Amino acid sequence: MKGLVHSIETFGTVDGPGIRFVLFLKGCPLRCKYCHNPDTWTTTGAQEYNVEDIVNRVLKYKGYYGDKGGITVSGGEPLVQMDFVIELFKELKKHNINTAVDTSGFMYNPNNEECVRKHEELNKYTDLFLLDIKHIDNLEHIELTGVPNDNTLAFAKYLSDNNKDMWIRHVVVPGITLNDEYLIKLKEFIDTLKTVKKIDVLPYHTMGEVKYNNLGIEYPLKGVRTPSKEEIINVKKILGVIKNDN
Numbered sequence: 001m002k003g004l005v006h007s008i009e010t011f012g013t014v015d016g017p018g019i020r021f022v023l024f025l026k027g028c029p030l031r032c033k034y035c036h037n038p039d040t041w042t043t044t045g046a047q048e049y050n051v052e053d054i055v056n057r058v059l060k061y062k063g064y065y066g067d068k069g070g071i072t073v074s075g076g077e078p079l080v081q082m083d084f085v086i087e088l089f090k091e092l093k094k095h096n097i098n099t100a101v102d103t104s105g106f107m108y109n110p111n112n113e114e115c116v117r118k119h120e121e122l123n124k125y126t127d128l129f130l131l132d133i134k135h136i137d138n139l140e141h142i143e144l145t146g147v148p149n150d151n152t153l154a155f156a157k158y159l160s161d162n163n164k165d166m167w168i169r170h171v172v173v174p175g176i177t178l179n180d181e182y183l184i185k186l187k188e189f190i191d192t193l194k195t196v197k198k199i200d201v202l203p204y205h206t207m208g209e210v211k212y213n214n215l216g217i218e219y220p221l222k223g224v225r226t227p228s229k230e231e232i233i234n235v236k237k238i239l240g241v242i243k244n245d246n
Protein backbone atom coordinates (compact mmCIF):
# COMPACT_ATOMS: atom_id res chain seq x y z
CA MET A 1 0.00 0.00 0.00
CA LYS A 2 1.30 3.46 -0.91
CA GLY A 3 1.13 6.59 1.21
CA LEU A 4 1.03 10.05 -0.31
CA VAL A 5 3.67 11.94 1.62
CA HIS A 6 4.33 15.66 1.85
CA SER A 7 7.53 15.52 3.90
CA ILE A 8 9.43 13.72 6.65
CA GLU A 9 11.12 15.10 9.75
CA THR A 10 13.41 12.61 11.48
CA PHE A 11 14.03 14.49 14.76
CA GLY A 12 10.75 16.18 15.62
CA THR A 13 10.37 17.48 19.18
CA VAL A 14 6.98 19.25 19.18
CA ASP A 15 4.53 16.66 17.86
CA GLY A 16 4.22 14.25 20.78
CA PRO A 17 6.49 12.99 23.56
CA GLY A 18 10.27 12.60 23.16
CA ILE A 19 12.10 12.70 19.85
CA ARG A 20 9.91 11.62 16.94
CA PHE A 21 9.88 10.69 13.31
CA VAL A 22 7.16 12.96 11.91
CA LEU A 23 5.47 11.86 8.72
CA PHE A 24 3.43 14.60 7.05
CA LEU A 25 0.81 13.11 4.76
CA LYS A 26 -0.89 14.91 1.88
CA GLY A 27 -4.58 15.74 1.67
CA CYS A 28 -6.94 17.66 3.94
CA PRO A 29 -10.68 18.37 3.72
CA LEU A 30 -10.42 21.36 6.08
CA ARG A 31 -9.31 24.87 5.16
CA CYS A 32 -8.25 26.36 8.47
CA LYS A 33 -7.59 30.06 8.07
CA TYR A 34 -4.41 29.79 10.14
CA CYS A 35 -3.11 26.66 8.40
CA HIS A 36 0.64 26.92 7.97
CA ASN A 37 0.78 23.92 5.62
CA PRO A 38 -1.56 24.86 2.72
CA ASP A 39 0.75 22.86 0.46
CA THR A 40 -0.58 19.68 2.14
CA TRP A 41 -4.23 20.32 1.20
CA THR A 42 -4.17 18.51 -2.13
CA THR A 43 -2.28 15.43 -3.23
CA THR A 44 -0.53 17.35 -6.01
CA GLY A 45 3.21 16.81 -5.87
CA ALA A 46 2.97 14.00 -3.28
CA GLN A 47 5.87 11.60 -2.90
CA GLU A 48 4.74 7.98 -2.82
CA TYR A 49 6.14 5.65 -0.18
CA ASN A 50 5.10 2.14 0.64
CA VAL A 51 4.75 0.95 4.25
CA GLU A 52 8.06 -0.92 4.14
CA ASP A 53 9.96 2.20 3.01
CA ILE A 54 8.72 4.17 6.01
CA VAL A 55 9.23 1.30 8.47
CA ASN A 56 12.85 0.92 7.34
CA ARG A 57 13.45 4.62 7.71
CA VAL A 58 11.95 4.72 11.21
CA LEU A 59 13.96 1.69 12.33
CA LYS A 60 17.16 3.37 11.17
CA TYR A 61 16.66 5.99 13.89
CA LYS A 62 15.05 3.72 16.51
CA GLY A 63 17.96 4.17 18.94
CA TYR A 64 17.33 7.93 19.10
CA TYR A 65 13.63 7.60 19.84
CA GLY A 66 14.04 5.52 23.02
CA ASP A 67 10.98 4.50 25.09
CA LYS A 68 9.25 7.88 25.02
CA GLY A 69 9.71 8.92 21.40
CA GLY A 70 8.51 7.23 18.24
CA ILE A 71 6.51 8.19 15.18
CA THR A 72 3.83 10.84 14.71
CA VAL A 73 1.74 10.87 11.57
CA SER A 74 0.60 14.39 10.79
CA GLY A 75 -0.51 16.32 7.72
CA GLY A 76 -2.66 17.55 6.18
CA GLU A 77 -5.27 15.39 7.80
CA PRO A 78 -3.48 12.03 8.08
CA LEU A 79 -6.68 10.02 8.54
CA VAL A 80 -7.71 10.82 4.97
CA GLN A 81 -5.20 7.99 4.36
CA MET A 82 -6.56 5.85 7.18
CA ASP A 83 -5.79 2.48 5.53
CA PHE A 84 -2.16 3.43 5.02
CA VAL A 85 -1.79 4.65 8.61
CA ILE A 86 -3.31 1.42 9.96
CA GLU A 87 -0.96 -0.75 7.89
CA LEU A 88 2.04 1.38 8.83
CA PHE A 89 1.32 1.33 12.57
CA LYS A 90 0.56 -2.38 12.49
CA GLU A 91 4.05 -3.00 11.12
CA LEU A 92 5.74 -0.52 13.46
CA LYS A 93 4.10 -2.11 16.50
CA LYS A 94 5.92 -5.36 15.61
CA HIS A 95 9.09 -3.35 16.38
CA ASN A 96 7.70 -1.72 19.56
CA ILE A 97 7.64 1.77 18.11
CA ASN A 98 5.51 4.31 19.97
CA THR A 99 2.82 5.65 17.61
CA ALA A 100 0.87 8.91 17.55
CA VAL A 101 -1.60 10.56 15.18
CA ASP A 102 -1.98 14.33 14.91
CA THR A 103 -5.56 14.81 13.71
CA SER A 104 -8.49 17.20 13.49
CA GLY A 105 -10.83 14.28 14.26
CA PHE A 106 -12.90 15.30 11.26
CA MET A 107 -12.74 11.88 9.63
CA TYR A 108 -14.58 10.22 12.53
CA ASN A 109 -18.25 9.81 11.69
CA PRO A 110 -20.05 8.07 14.56
CA ASN A 111 -23.04 7.32 12.32
CA ASN A 112 -21.03 5.39 9.77
CA GLU A 113 -20.36 1.79 10.84
CA GLU A 114 -17.47 1.25 8.45
CA CYS A 115 -15.82 4.45 9.63
CA VAL A 116 -16.17 3.47 13.30
CA ARG A 117 -14.79 0.00 12.53
CA LYS A 118 -11.71 1.51 10.89
CA HIS A 119 -11.11 3.81 13.84
CA GLU A 120 -11.34 0.78 16.13
CA GLU A 121 -8.68 -0.90 14.03
CA LEU A 122 -6.49 2.19 14.14
CA ASN A 123 -6.87 2.41 17.93
CA LYS A 124 -5.34 -1.04 18.33
CA TYR A 125 -2.02 0.25 17.00
CA THR A 126 -2.03 3.87 18.21
CA ASP A 127 -0.59 4.93 21.57
CA LEU A 128 -1.56 8.59 21.50
CA PHE A 129 -3.84 10.95 19.62
CA LEU A 130 -2.96 14.62 19.31
CA LEU A 131 -6.44 16.02 18.78
CA ASP A 132 -6.76 19.54 17.41
CA ILE A 133 -9.92 21.22 18.60
CA LYS A 134 -9.92 24.22 16.32
CA HIS A 135 -12.93 25.98 17.86
CA ILE A 136 -15.37 24.88 20.54
CA ASP A 137 -18.24 26.87 19.01
CA ASN A 138 -19.72 25.11 16.00
CA LEU A 139 -20.52 28.21 13.93
CA GLU A 140 -17.11 29.72 14.64
CA HIS A 141 -15.56 26.35 13.74
CA ILE A 142 -17.31 26.43 10.37
CA GLU A 143 -16.15 30.00 9.82
CA LEU A 144 -12.57 29.08 10.75
CA THR A 145 -12.19 25.71 9.01
CA GLY A 146 -15.07 25.35 6.54
CA VAL A 147 -16.51 22.32 8.39
CA PRO A 148 -18.54 21.75 11.61
CA ASN A 149 -16.92 20.49 14.82
CA ASP A 150 -19.35 17.68 15.66
CA ASN A 151 -17.10 14.88 14.33
CA THR A 152 -14.15 16.28 16.28
CA LEU A 153 -16.07 16.47 19.54
CA ALA A 154 -17.58 13.01 18.96
CA PHE A 155 -14.08 11.67 18.33
CA ALA A 156 -12.79 13.17 21.59
CA LYS A 157 -15.63 11.45 23.47
CA TYR A 158 -14.98 8.20 21.59
CA LEU A 159 -11.27 8.26 22.59
CA SER A 160 -12.21 8.97 26.20
CA ASP A 161 -14.84 6.20 26.29
CA ASN A 162 -12.29 3.78 24.82
CA ASN A 163 -9.50 4.72 27.23
CA LYS A 164 -7.22 6.11 24.54
CA ASP A 165 -4.72 8.74 25.63
CA MET A 166 -4.98 12.10 23.95
CA TRP A 167 -3.37 15.50 23.97
CA ILE A 168 -5.72 18.35 23.13
CA ARG A 169 -4.19 21.02 20.89
CA HIS A 170 -5.67 24.47 20.50
CA VAL A 171 -4.36 27.32 18.39
CA VAL A 172 -4.84 30.75 19.97
CA VAL A 173 -5.73 33.40 17.40
CA PRO A 174 -6.65 36.97 18.43
CA GLY A 175 -10.20 37.77 17.34
CA ILE A 176 -11.05 34.10 16.73
CA THR A 177 -10.16 31.73 19.58
CA LEU A 178 -8.64 34.26 21.98
CA ASN A 179 -11.93 34.76 23.82
CA ASP A 180 -12.49 33.95 27.49
CA GLU A 181 -16.07 32.78 26.93
CA TYR A 182 -15.04 30.24 24.29
CA LEU A 183 -12.02 29.13 26.28
CA ILE A 184 -14.18 28.48 29.36
CA LYS A 185 -16.54 26.44 27.17
CA LEU A 186 -13.57 24.51 25.78
CA LYS A 187 -12.29 23.81 29.29
CA GLU A 188 -15.73 22.57 30.34
CA PHE A 189 -15.74 20.17 27.40
CA ILE A 190 -12.19 18.95 28.12
CA ASP A 191 -13.21 18.32 31.73
CA THR A 192 -15.79 15.78 30.51
CA LEU A 193 -12.98 13.67 28.97
CA LYS A 194 -11.17 11.05 31.06
CA THR A 195 -8.02 10.44 29.04
CA VAL A 196 -6.56 13.88 28.32
CA LYS A 197 -2.87 13.72 29.25
CA LYS A 198 -1.88 17.20 28.14
CA ILE A 199 -3.29 20.42 26.74
CA ASP A 200 -1.06 22.03 24.14
CA VAL A 201 -1.69 25.77 23.80
CA LEU A 202 -0.29 26.87 20.45
CA PRO A 203 0.11 30.60 19.81
CA TYR A 204 -0.91 31.59 16.28
CA HIS A 205 2.06 32.56 14.11
CA THR A 206 2.33 33.98 10.62
CA MET A 207 5.13 31.75 9.31
CA GLY A 208 2.79 30.05 6.82
CA GLU A 209 1.98 33.32 5.03
CA VAL A 210 4.86 32.97 2.59
CA LYS A 211 3.51 29.57 1.46
CA TYR A 212 0.17 31.16 0.54
CA ASN A 213 2.03 33.74 -1.53
CA ASN A 214 3.98 30.98 -3.28
CA LEU A 215 0.75 29.08 -4.01
CA GLY A 216 -0.98 32.22 -5.26
CA ILE A 217 -3.66 32.00 -2.54
CA GLU A 218 -4.72 35.06 -0.60
CA TYR A 219 -3.70 34.77 3.06
CA PRO A 220 -7.00 34.69 5.02
CA LEU A 221 -5.61 36.15 8.24
CA LYS A 222 -3.75 39.08 6.73
CA GLY A 223 -3.16 41.68 9.42
CA VAL A 224 -4.09 39.40 12.34
CA ARG A 225 -1.50 39.78 15.06
CA THR A 226 0.15 37.05 17.08
CA PRO A 227 -1.00 36.76 20.73
CA SER A 228 1.13 38.35 23.46
CA LYS A 229 2.94 36.39 26.15
CA GLU A 230 0.45 37.67 28.75
CA GLU A 231 -2.51 36.56 26.63
CA ILE A 232 -1.06 33.07 26.29
CA ILE A 233 -0.56 32.90 30.07
CA ASN A 234 -4.22 33.87 30.53
CA VAL A 235 -5.32 31.15 28.07
CA LYS A 236 -3.20 28.59 29.93
CA LYS A 237 -4.81 29.64 33.22
CA ILE A 238 -8.34 29.29 31.83
CA LEU A 239 -7.52 25.87 30.38
CA GLY A 240 -5.88 24.78 33.64
CA VAL A 241 -2.43 24.28 32.07
CA ILE A 242 -0.97 26.57 34.71
CA LYS A 243 -2.39 27.50 38.08
CA ASN A 244 -4.21 30.77 38.60
CA ASP A 245 -1.80 32.06 41.23
CA ASN A 246 1.30 31.54 39.00
Ligand code: SF4
Pocket (backbone or CB within 6 Å): 028, 029, 030, 031, 032, 034, 035, 036, 037, 038, 040, 075, 076, 077, 104
Ligand atom coordinates in the same frame (compact mmCIF):
# COMPACT_ATOMS: atom_id res chain seq x y z
S1 SF4 B 1 -6.54 20.50 9.50
FE1 SF4 B 1 -4.37 20.98 9.59
S2 SF4 B 1 -3.62 20.74 7.49
FE2 SF4 B 1 -5.86 20.82 7.38
S3 SF4 B 1 -6.31 22.97 6.95
FE3 SF4 B 1 -6.41 22.69 9.17
S4 SF4 B 1 -4.36 23.21 9.94
FE4 SF4 B 1 -4.21 22.86 7.71
